[in-house]
Amino acid sequence: MAFRPYPVPGRALRQIMRRHGNEIPPELLPPEQVPAPPPGVYVLSTRRPGAVGGPS
Numbered sequence: 001m002a003f004r005p006y007p008v009p010g011r012a013l014r015q016i017m018r019r020h021g022n023e024i025p026p027e028l029l030p031p032e033q034v035p036a037p038p039p040g041v042y043v044l045s046t047r048r049p050g051a052v053g054g055p056s
Contacts, residue, residue: 016025
C-alpha cells in the first residue's frame with residue numbers, strides 16, 4: 001500500500017458513498033442558499049426626515 005500524505009478526494013468520496021448506501025450524507029451537502037431580499041428604498045435618514053428635504 002502506498003503512502004499518501006493527503007487523501008485523494010475521489011477515493012474519499014467513494015468510501016463515504018459506500019458507507020451511506022450511495023447517498024451523500026446531509027452533513028456533507030452544501031447549505032441551502034436563502035434568496036436575498038429585494039432591495040429596499042434608499043433613505044438618507046430616518047431620524048430627521050425634515051432635515052433631508054431642506055427647510056420646511
